[in-house]
Amino acid sequence: MRLIYVAGKGGVGKSVCSAATGIWTSGQGKDTLAFSMDPAHSLSDIFDIDIGSQPKRIADHLYAYEPDLAEGARDFFRRYKNIFTALFGLFEVEVKPEDFKSMPGVSELIFMDKLNDIYAQKKYDYVVIDSAPTAMVLPLLQLPSITTGFVTRVLGMRNKWIGVLNLLESGFGDSILSEIRTMRVKAETMRNALIDPSVATINVVTIPEKAAVEESRRLIETVEAHGVNVSSIIINHVISDCDCQFCQRKIASQTCYIQDLKASYSNKRIAVLPDYGAEVKGSSLGQVAEDLYGKGQLII
Numbered sequence: 001m002r003l004i005y006v007a008g009k010g011g012v013g014k015s016v017c018s019a020a021t022g023i024w025t026s027g028q029g030k031d032t033l034a035f036s037m038d039p040a041h042s043l044s045d046i047f048d049i050d051i052g053s054q055p056k057r058i059a060d061h062l063y064a065y066e067p068d069l070a071e072g073a074r075d076f077f078r079r080y081k082n083i084f085t086a087l088f089g090l091f092e093v094e095v096k097p098e099d100f101k102s103m104p105g106v107s108e109l110i111f112m113d114k115l116n117d118i119y120a121q122k123k124y125d126y127v128v129i130d131s132a133p134t135a136m137v138l139p140l141l142q143l144p145s146i147t148t149g150f151v152t153r154v155l156g157m158r159n160k161w162i163g164v165l166n167l168l169e170s171g172f173g174d175s176i177l178s179e180i181r182t183m184r185v186k187a188e189t190m191r192n193a194l195i196d197p198s199v200a201t202i203n204v205v206t207i208p209e210k211a212a213v214e215e216s217r218r219l220i221e222t223v224e225a226h227g228v229n230v231s232s233i234i235i236n237h238v239i240s241d242c243d244c245q246f247c248q249r250k251i252a253s254q255t256c257y258i259q260d261l262k263a264s265y266s267n268k269r270i271a272v273l274p275d276y277g278a279e280v281k282g283s284s285l286g287q288v289a290e291d292l293y294g295k296g297q298l299i300i
Contacts, residue, residue, distance in 0.1 A: 001119065002126050003193060004300075007223075008205035009215045010133030013236040013273070015042035016280050017205050018130035020288035025300055026062035027289070030125035034064040035118065037111045038132040041066040048282035063124070072110040079113070080183060082175040107132075109183075116186040119193060126300075195227045203232045203298070206261075208254035213261065220265075232269040232298050233261060239275050271297035 004025075006018045015038075022034040033055060036043045043064050044051045051058070053068035077084060118127060194200045202223065206216040220230045235258055239251050262270050271292055280288060292298050 001122050001124060001199070002300075003119070003129060003200040004126060005129045005131060005194065005200060005202045006205060007131045007202065007219060008133075009212045012205045012207045012212055013234075013280075014133075014205045015046045015130050016285070016288060017203065017234055017236070017273075017292070018128050019043060019046045020285045020292060021203075021300075022062055022064070022126075022128045023059075023285050024289040024293045025126045025128070026059060028300070029061060031061050031123070032063065032126040032128060033118065033124045034062070034128045034130065035115065036064075036066040036130045037115070038130060039069050039107050040132075043130060046281050046285070065118075067111065067114045069107060069110065072114060073106060076106075076110045076113055080179045083179045083183075112187060112190055116190055119190065197229055197231070200228075201232070202228055202230045203234055204230055205234045205236055207237045208235055208257035208261075210257070213257050216261075217264075230268060232271060233265055234271045234273060234292070234298075235261060236273045237275045238272050269298055 004018075004021055006014050006021070008014050015036075018034055022032045026032040034043055034047075041051075043066055047058055047064060049058055049064075051064045051066045053066065053071055055063045055065040057063050115127075115129070118124070194202075204216050204220060206212045216233070220233075223230055238254055238258065239247055242248070242251070258272065273288065273291055276284070276287070278284075293300060
């Protein structure tokens with residue numbers, strides 16, 4: 001199984017690039033899952049089809065999945081109920097499973113758990129991951145230390161505390177440690193997959209504007225500091241030739257950023273996508289796939 005992780009600033013076209021990538025790989029006869037890690041799911045809108053909260057076949061060899069965060073929160077809470085019972089009980093806070101999804105950092109844990117399940121099943125040849133604007137690849141890389149480090153510090157997981165917790169309820173402390181180990185193993189599995197270039201490809205999508213380019217630079221620098229190689233950069237919404245003054249100024253500005261990106265990242269594949277002049281969704285995704293992969297800008 002190969003993972004293609006699509007990251008970048010909000011509004012630059014990650015979902016379009018993710019969907020187009022899924023269309024291309026499935027068109028090569030490879031079973032492909034387009035997996036949304038963005039709580040504000042966009043794949044249904046981009047594919048122009050109601051996907052639902054379970055993997056759904058939407059074309060030959062192509063499936064899409066937008067996990068329901070509320071449903072995932074309930075499942076995740078039940079799966080690790082002893083950890084959360086201990087944590088919330090320590091602060092005398094009662095948190096219901098339906099409220100759990102709104103807590104900071106919970107969506108990252110839930111999507112990591114779902115992605116791990118998919119990765120463990122090895123059902124697909126490719127999984128194209130449409131990330132959240134916050135670049136969820138970073139939490140995925142940090143989760144192995146977070147899952148044990150935070151809980152260990154808060155609960156003071158030493159033998160004496162496990163014994164005390166076991167006294168409160170038979171096996172309670174042991175269950176907590178077991179759940180922590182399970183969570184950590186999953187987090188480490190996904191981190192190891194992301195840092196393995198034979199398994200994962202990281203594509204950063206940007207647009208040729210200052211805010212987006214600078215955020216992309218920070219994203220690439222931070223991700224690569226964690227040992228993950230960003231293999232490709234997709235520059236989206238590039239204006240083609242036009243004689244009007246507005247477009248001429250825009251083209252001049254975009255050209256500067258494009259040249260700068262190409263010079264700064266000469267070791268990476270740089271793909272340029274035009275501004276298509278209309279909303280890209282449904283059948284028009286085929287053109288994006290052709291521009292990215294059919295013309296050889298990117299290679300799967």
